[in-house]
Amino acid sequence: VLNNIPQLPADALFGIKQRSSRDARDFKVDLGIGAYRDENGRPWVLPSVRSAEKAIHEDPLYNHEYLAINGLPELSIGAAKILFGEESHALKEGRIISVQSISGTGALHIVSKFVAKFLAGRAVYLSEPTWANHKAIFKTQNVKTEAYPYWKSSTKTLDMDGFLGAIKSAPNGSIFLLHACAHNPTGLDPSKEQWPTILDTLASKEHIVIFDSAYQGFASGSLDNDAFAVRLGLEKLAKSCPIFVCQSFAKNFGMYGERVGCFHLVLPQQDANVDISKINRAISSQLSTIIRSEVSNSPAYGAKIVAKILNSPDLTKQWHKDMITMSSRITSMRHALRDKLVELGTPGNWDHIVSQCGMFSYTGLTASMVERLETQHAVYLVSSGRASIAGLNKGNLEHVAKSIDEVVRY
Numbered sequence: 001v002l003n004n005i006p007q008l009p010a011d012a013l014f015g016i017k018q019r020s021s022r023d024a025r026d027f028k029v030d031l032g033i034g035a036y037r038d039e040n041g042r043p044w045v046l047p048s049v050r051s052a053e054k055a056i057h058e059d060p061l062y063n064h065e066y067l068a069i070n071g072l073p074e075l076s077i078g079a080a081k082i083l084f085g086e087e088s089h090a091l092k093e094g095r096i097i098s099v100q101s102i103s104g105t106g107a108l109h110i111v112s113k114f115v116a117k118f119l120a121g122r123a124v125y126l127s128e129p130t131w132a133n134h135k136a137i138f139k140t141q142n143v144k145t146e147a148y149p150y151w152k153s154s155t156k157t158l159d160m161d162g163f164l165g166a167i168k169s170a171p172n173g174s175i176f177l178l179h180a181c182a183h184n185p186t187g188l189d190p191s192k193e194q195w196p197t198i199l200d201t202l203a204s205k206e207h208i209v210i211f212d213s214a215y216q217g218f219a220s221g222s223l224d225n226d227a228f229a230v231r232l233g234l235e236k237l238a239k240s241c242p243i244f245v246c247q248s249f250a251k252n253f254g255m256y257g258e259r260v261g262c263f264h265l266v267l268p269q270q271d272a273n274v275d276i277s278k279i280n281r282a283i284s285s286q287l288s289t290i291i292r293s294e295v296s297n298s299p300a301y302g303a304k305i306v307a308k309i310l311n312s313p314d315l316t317k318q319w320h321k322d323m324i325t326m327s328s329r330i331t332s333m334r335h336a337l338r339d340k341l342v343e344l345g346t347p348g349n350w351d352h353i354v355s356q357c358g359m360f361s362y363t364g365l366t367a368s369m370v371e372r373l374e375t376q377h378a379v380y381l382v383s384s385g386r387a388s389i390a391g392l393n394k395g396n397l398e399h400v401a402k403s404i405d406e407v408v409r410y
């Protein structure tokens, strides 16, 4: 009965990783998957993470027992504080329900199940382009997705008119997925002047927002700066609608494989006579049921590390330094690449590499240029032209720039 199952193509991103690891050319450069590399091109374990791991192992009560279904409270409470801010009204009013998730993907999976069950019939609007997994996750629950304009390729800027137009023309109460910061794949975020307009327009249509927050602190080195959109979103949108936030700790803690994250559901502001704790308990029970059937209970190891860092002032301080180390190295690589392309006289304007933020640059290179980069120069990018700037370092920058120059001129 299984003989005719069709074989599917390899996942685009993990396929790049596979091809590049098999590539024997010693000058190869992998700018595919979004994972930070140090100046020697190697994975980096954050010093704050190393210290937290050591402390956990030295604890005489160290064990591998099950966590509760909704995860480690020290993690989810600490996670909510960094995301929404200690002074958040929603936090103080008990309007935020936070549970642990299998990184951002797990949180998105929880929200997709929640939408399928309680908001059935509403489409989820995704930016065009967006992280490939977004569409795939909602598809698993038969939640309809639509695209909203985001990237204007002619100018390499935000298609603000298209974006606002889509918000206005979507049926009231639709669901919009927004990247909290460091948009993947474009590295292009709305400005602090554009966000209020976007959020006000969403509010005027009573749309429900899902924030995908995968780069807080990693993008700019500042947790507060990278939480700007989420916090403004709570101010502007939570008057009448719930907000969902999917939070990943893969990038900002460099714990890619440990799958640590949280899902937060922010209830709208309530009338004084409403019993918030009752709603809270009901939603929490629904989330537990989703999590129980998916993973039974959340994984403990990575969660303990992140919780340890979030709850120890010294480790938190070190972690902030670590995020600055990562974000500033990436910024300097952005400048170095742009400058080198300018120096080479590579046709085109490369300033967008510097103005974009976070892990990625949407270079504007075409799929055939990307293919030539891989086959002729062993430089690996996503076919959309997305490059993980974190994969650049002083040792490979020249090769990458010259290779880009060659394929652009070819």
Ligand code: LMR
Pocket (backbone or CB within 6 Å): 013, 032, 033, 034, 035, 131, 133, 184
């Ligand atoms: C990426 O976009 O490269 C990362 O978010 C890794 C992933 O899981 O796709």
